[in-house]
Amino acid sequence: MTLEEYKARYGGQNHVAPGWDAIDASLRALYGDQKPQHCGTIIKHFLGGRDPIDGISTYQSDAGGAAHLHFCTYGFSALYYDEEAVGQDFSRFGFELTFRLKPSQEDHEPPIWVCNLIQNIARYVFESGKWFEEGHWIPANGPIRADAQTDIVGLMFVHDPQLPAMETPHGRVEFLQMVGLTSSEVADLMAKRRTTTEIAATLSKADPYLVTDLARSGA
Numbered sequence: 497m498t499l500e501e502y503k504a505r506y507g508g509q510n511h512v513a514p515g516w517d518a519i520d521a522s523l524r525a526l527y528g529d530q531k532p533q534h535c536g537t538i539i540k541h542f543l544g545g546r547d548p549i550d551g552i553s554t555y556q557s558d559a560g561g562a563a564h565l566h567f568c569t570y571g572f573s574a575l576y577y578d579e580e581a582v583g584q585d586f587s588r589f590g591f592e593l594t595f596r597l598k599p600s601q602e603d604h605e606p607p608i609w610v611c612n613l614i615q616n617i618a619r620y621v622f623e624s625g626k627w628f629e630e631g632h633w634i635p636a637n638g639p640i641r642a643d644a645q646t647d648i649v650g651l652m653f654v655h656d657p658q659l660p661a662m663e664t665p666h667g668r669v670e671f672l673q674m675v676g677l678t679s680s681e682v683a684d685l686m687a688k689r690r691t692t693t694e695i696a697a698t699l700s701k702a703d704p705y706l707v708t709d710l711a712r713s714g715a
Contacts, residue, residue, distance in 0.1 A: 515575040515587060516550075518664045522671070523568060526658055527555050535611045548618035550575060554606035557596070559658060560705040567595040567610055568659075572621065574666040587666035589627040593617070594656045594673045596707040600644075609641050617651075617674075628653045628672055631692050635682050640710075647713040650677035650685075652692040657705055675699070676708035 523532070532553035549571035557566040573587035581587070593614060597607070617634075621627060633652035640648050651674045655661075659671035675696070677685070684690040699706055 512577040513575050514577055514665045515573050515669070516570055518662055518669070519568065519570055519573075519592060522659055522662055523553065523555065527557075530555055533606045535606065535608070547615045548622040549615055552611050552614060559596075560703060560707070562598065562703065562705075562707060564705075564707045565597045565599055565606060565610075567593075567597070567606070567614070568671070569593045569614060569618075571618065572627075573664070573669045578666065581666045583665075584667035587664050587669045589621060590668060591628065591670045591672045593628075594659060594671050596673065596705055598707050598709040598711075600710065607641075609643070613640055630655050630670075630672065633677065633682075633685055633692050635686075640676060644710055646710040647678045648676035648708065648710055649679050650682040651675065652677055652685075652695065654692075654696050654706060673706065674708070675706045676710070676712070678713055680714060 532555045534551055534553045536551040537547045537549070549569050551570040553568050553570070555566045555568075557564055559566075569592045572589045572592050574581050595610060595614070597610060599607070630653060633650060635650045636648075638649060639646045640651065653672045654675055656671040656673040661668055661670040663669075677695070681690070681695050684695070685692065696706065
């Protein structure tokens, strides 16, 4: 459907969610009929809710031969039809976040701590107006999972290897995957001894899908 066709069909019906539908379509192309477990907000952010991200879906993935959980956000990009935003180069912040996690024995359901982590990152983005791009990284100022003994204390951002960028009526959206960093990797980045590109290249030799394992430590 062209931009003009979309505008003619839906006009100003703000309840229509072309951004949400586009994310669903990308995930459906990857996972087919698999029904994800979804963590949604009770009060949407645009209605005054505290959490900026309206939803996070979790899929079971075996990409690379290693079973893991694959999370995807709904809300960094424009989800609901907005006449003023139609035709922009980028949809709101221009990305959605994904995260691949090797589950622990305690993780019988999609780990709520991941949803909390993502919402905290979203608050920073929405409040500061700053966004992430491939190659960016952030320290977590402690373990990314507060109730676990883990050396994963930072995150870097890469393009999700299975979800290509997409065009929506509101503009382009990229899928940026968060990848856990150890304390030594964070130290290297702070000291500029290595770049995120170099770290990702090293990690991808063992795992091209860059699944975060909370048990990982060292260089």
